[in-house]
Amino acid sequence: MEVKPYENSSKDKRTQVEDMFDNIAPKYDFLNHSLTFGIDKLWRKKAIKSASETSPKTILDIAAGTGDFSILEAEKTSAKITAIDISQNMLDIAIKKAEKKGLTDRIKFLKADSLNMPFDNDSFEAVTVGFGVRNFVDIPKGLKEIFRVLKPEGRLVVLELSEPPNKIVKAGYSFYFHKVLPFWGKLISKDGAAYKYLPKSVDNFPYGERFLKLMQDAGFKNTKLEWLSLGLSAIYTGEK
Numbered sequence: 001m002e003v004k005p006y007e008n009s010s011k012d013k014r015t016q017v018e019d020m021f022d023n024i025a026p027k028y029d030f031l032n033h034s035l036t037f038g039i040d041k042l043w044r045k046k047a048i049k050s051a052s053e054t055s056p057k058t059i060l061d062i063a064a065g066t067g068d069f070s071i072l073e074a075e076k077t078s079a080k081i082t083a084i085d086i087s088q089n090m091l092d093i094a095i096k097k098a099e100k101k102g103l104t105d106r107i108k109f110l111k112a113d114s115l116n117m118p119f120d121n122d123s124f125e126a127v128t129v130g131f132g133v134r135n136f137v138d139i140p141k142g143l144k145e146i147f148r149v150l151k152p153e154g155r156l157v158v159l160e161l162s163e164p165p166n167k168i169v170k171a172g173y174s175f176y177f178h179k180v181l182p183f184w185g186k187l188i189s190k191d192g193a194a195y196k197y198l199p200k201s202v203d204n205f206p207y208g209e210r211f212l213k214l215m216q217d218a219g220f221k222n223t224k225l226e227w228l229s230l231g232l233s234a235i236y237t238g239e240k
Ligand SMILES: C[S@@+](CC[C@H](N)C(=O)[O-])C[C@H]1O[C@@H](n2cnc3c(N)ncnc32)[C@H](O)[C@@H]1O
Pocket: 017, 018, 021, 032, 062, 063, 064, 065, 066, 067, 068, 069, 084, 085, 086, 087, 090, 112, 113, 114, 115, 129, 130, 131, 132, 135, 136, 137
């Protein structure tokens, strides 16, 4: 497979992404779980298992959104979690969920951009990104920034959607993602643009070997890729 470099340089994409998630925040959880038929929960558990293998005492969860990943990390590990996102509305929902579960002393939520994080070098023993990396305006820059804040030997775990390689699965996925999902997403969230953006963001994401190459270019070693559910999503891991 040819490894093509990823290119993306839209100037105001970050603000568009922030506004979009601010807008869909109240309906995000419902749509997320219904559109994936709940399978996203299994994928998250698997990704967190990989992040917890090295028993990190500190985890940075990037693009935390409404907090499902960060909350599961707090429940499944004994680490102190720092969760960041650019959308305050998504974070507000995450904070309420953490309060309900009595986890506010374990998770610190912060509005911050993954491309320019307010943390010192070598701050965290593990970093996770669940369904967030494809929204970064500049993925190579985001990976370099993650590398910077990870401690030496620390592990990065990325969970992200991808296009399945099998032609039949891909045809079904394409119909679902490009027709059913935008219709259902618009109906529930009243934000047609957001749910048109979702399939496009997956189409444009440099999944598979291309993403591993970007991780290696950012400095990560021992990079690995694990396909999930016939390639509908994947877990990428790498170490500093
Ligand atoms: C699809 S949601 C995923 C949320 C959560 N991790 C989950 O598993 O449900 C993507 C999130 O990425 C956030 N995001 C996008 N670009 C970001 C960036 N540059 N820095 C931090 N968060 C970002 C969005 O605001 C949004 O909340």
